[in-house]
Amino acid sequence: MNIGIIGAGLIGNKRANALPSTCKLTAVADLSNDRAHKLATAFGARAESSWAKLVSASDVDCVIVATTNDVIPDCAKAALKAGKHVLIEKPGGRFPDEVRSIADVAACSRGILRVGFNHRFHPGLQGAKKLLDSGVDGPLMYIRARYGHGARVGYEKEWRGNPKLGGGGELLDQGVHLIDLCRWVGGSFELQYGHAQTFFWDMPVEDNGFLILRSPDRKRSAFLHASCTEWKNLFDFEIFAKNAKIQIFGLGGSYGTEELRYYKMKPEMGPPDITVTPFPGADESWKLEFQAFLSEVDGRKTDIGRIEDAVRAIEIVFDVYRSSGYDMERAICNA
Numbered sequence: 001m002n003i004g005i006i007g008a009g010l011i012g013n014k015r016a017n018a019l020p021s022t023c024k025l026t027a028v029a030d031l032s033n034d035r036a037h038k039l040a041t042a043f044g045a046r047a048e049s050s051w052a053k054l055v056s057a058s059d060v061d062c063v064i065v066a067t068t069n070d071v072i073p074d075c076a077k078a079a080l081k082a083g084k085h086v087l088i089e090k091p092g093g094r095f096p097d098e099v100r101s102i103a104d105v106a107a108c109s110r111g112i113l114r115v116g117f118n119h120r121f122h123p124g125l126q127g128a129k130k131l132l133d134s135g136v137d138g139p140l141m142y143i144r145a146r147y148g149h150g151a152r153v154g155y156e157k158e159w160r161g162n163p164k165l166g167g168g169g170e171l172l173d174q175g176v177h178l179i180d181l182c183r184w185v186g187g188s189f190e191l192q193y194g195h196a197q198t199f200f201w202d203m204p205v206e207d208n209g210f211l212i213l214r215s216p217d218r219k220r221s222a223f224l225h226a227s228c229t230e231w232k233n234l235f236d237f238e239i240f241a242k243n244a245k246i247q248i249f250g251l252g253g254s255y256g257t258e259e260l261r262y263y264k265m266k267p268e269m270g271p272p273d274i275t276v277t278p279f280p281g282a283d284e285s286w287k288l289e290f291q292a293f294l295s296e297v298d299g300r301k302t303d304i305g306r307i308e309d310a311v312r313a314i315e316i317v318f319d320v321y322r323s324s325g326y327d328m329e330r331a332i333c334n335a
């Protein structure tokens with residue numbers, strides 16, 4: 001399979017490095033010629049002068065879109081219309097209608113469209129979902145999850161602080177992973193209460209989001225916090241079933257060694273039996289996700305994110321914005 005990558009930033013580079021030997025990177029496009037050339041040269045590919053050229057190139061079968069959120073929808077729709085398979089990065093666009101518009105085009109395209117929610121492919125999360133799905137610990141009761149980082153000097157000037165390029169702040173950035181993981185692990189959720197706030201960074205988007213979600217049958221809940229004032233990077237995802245807590249702590253790198261912690265309640269209650277499985281190796285989630293994408297191209301169903309998942313996640317984020325008084329659509333127009 002010949003691959004084209006649009007967006008040669010952090011994630012475009014990660015995606016290129018995660019390609020299997022059965023794939024060849026043939027073309028790269030980025031607003032920055034330097035970035036496009038650097039990535040293309042490293043893989044023996046060519047740098048295209050624009051994403052429009054890349055999506056119509058005859059030696060590109062699959063397009064990975066890893067740009068800022070503002071460009072993802074146009075690139076994805078053009079690639080689908082050109083008959084390519086497409087993998088887009090989360091959140092898939094700046095606001096719900098943009099992401100829905102990709103779903104509409106995908107519905108009548110030959111190529112398949114999937115969404116990069118790579119956290120699903122972390123070993124701790126894979127293991128946790130298997131444990132929960134096995135049913136040995138009874139049904140899911142609730143999830144409590146936190147995801148955050150401390151950003152860096154000048155963060156508020158980067159694209160994630162600019163609604164025109166990003167569409168939203170921390171909730172749309174790291175928060176969508178938490179929402180997606182809740183839905184992947186626990187099925188349907190609706191917003192019960194949500195609050196977004198800008199505490200620290202001088203930017204028109206939120207730096208913290210707090211959410212309570214509930215399943216439509218009201219049997220399951222989730223309590224989520226995403227933050228870019230976390231100061232010490234943190235990922236903590238706790239799944240509470242009737243007879244056990246399953247916790248994924250850390251994601252590797254600056255988030256600390258990923259661990260799957262299993263707290264198994266005894267029939268007589270009291271302190272649980274605790275098993276800790278560390279995953280000290282490199283982050284393989286990008287490779288595993290792309291393998292899943294290729295399986296989907298071959299017609300096999302996998303854990304990979306679908307456009308419906310991206311639509312639902314961004315709808316929940318925008319429900320929070322509305323309930324917190326953030327008019328992001330207006331901010332996008334005025335930025």
Ligand SMILES: NC(=O)c1ccc[n+]([C@@H]2O[C@H](COP(=O)([O-])OP(=O)(O)OC[C@H]3O[C@@H](n4cnc5c(N)ncnc54)[C@H](O)[C@@H]3O)[C@@H](O)[C@H]2O)c1
Binds near residue numbers: 030032035066069
């Ligand atoms: N799954 C994850 O954990 C994860 C992590 C980080 C980012 N992301 C997502 O990946 C995407 C990229 O994020 P990043 O951190 O790599 O950002 P980045 O700033 O490092 O890279 C984005 C690149 O897109 C390029 N770009 C912007 N407009 C373009 C256009 N019109 N044509 C061609 N190139 C264009 C920029 O020049 C830049 O090089 C975002 O959608 C982000 O939400 C996902």
